[in-house]
Amino acid sequence: MRSLLLCGLGVLALAACNPDDVVHKVGWFSTMRHQRSVKPYARPMAPVDGTVPVTGAEPPVDLNTADRLVNARTRTSESLNHGQFLYETYCQVCHGEGGKGDGPVSALAGGAFPAVRNLTDDAARKRSDGYLYGVIVNAQAMGRGLMPHYGDKVRGLDRWDVVNYVRSLQQKGRP
Template sequence: MNKKNFLGTVCAAVALAAVVSACGDGTTRSTGWEFSRNMYDPIAFNPDQPNKNFKNGITAQTPPTGTTPIGFTRFEFPNTTEGYEAAGAQITVNPLERTEQNLKDGHALYVTYCAVCHGPEGKGNGAITKDREVDDSRGKRTLENFPEPPSYGQSEGTPSSRGGKMSELTPGKIYHTITYGWNAMGPHASQITPEDRWKVVMYVQELQKK
């Protein structure tokens, strides 16, 4: 038997053995041999599984105090009036470099998350502050208007509800407000990454100059 025929015979035998071993005998529920079982039976515990390796028997342990999760950027200022004032006093310069690309990204993020309330030019005339109607299966009805937020513009000299002029808000105060929200504005920490928040701050500061 030449080498080619020999290899063909071996391959056919292996294939036949695999097929036969994978078939049941009609009386059991066996699925036959399993390949690489550890690929779908994880060795690690699932977070919600009991775990005897810990004293409290829980797999998902509370992280040690002071630790920072991977990929998480900690903001040291708390969601308080004191934290807001401290952020404003200590962060007076945007940590990101003012570049054309960062401003462009900040504008895109502002349009996505902020303009609906604050307006495209930051004047507080966003779409949801205007009269709106909807006509659907429940008929035509008027939607609730949200109050207009104060304008960022320097020329308008609008006061902030937390003191000072909107045009004079420091990067720290703007970032703090984006992170935690204020009044009718909800927090955006779960929607905008820390770096992108600084890009929004950069763009808002451009609106403050108008």
């Protein structure tokens, strides 16, 4: 019993040196270490249902709504330059420099990768700006499930800059 007490005192003495290092190891001390919080490397908590970001919520874009969207960016050289930068960052790897569906990913597959669409063919030219925008935001909802989701990477008006740049690729690619 005596040695146990001494031992306990020893622990307390240690705790006095640097409580943060020791105290939390003893279950019945309550410390700030044990609390409901996001720990390093833990997955962030999902927002509560219906949470609206302070920057405003975004209405979902899908096949029914996309065609009605109006391009919010005029095709200035500033918009095209910015669109080009974004296109080269996010799209070129699959769709290729000229938008013909022949990016490095296709090359790896040994030629034009069948699923990656040519963005300069007749079908793509006839698409509305809103449709192109919709595919950038959420290809899945636009019936283009094989293309990854880019709405979380290309945001806000940037998406229209990419649309404008794709249009300029279509003009360059005209036979």
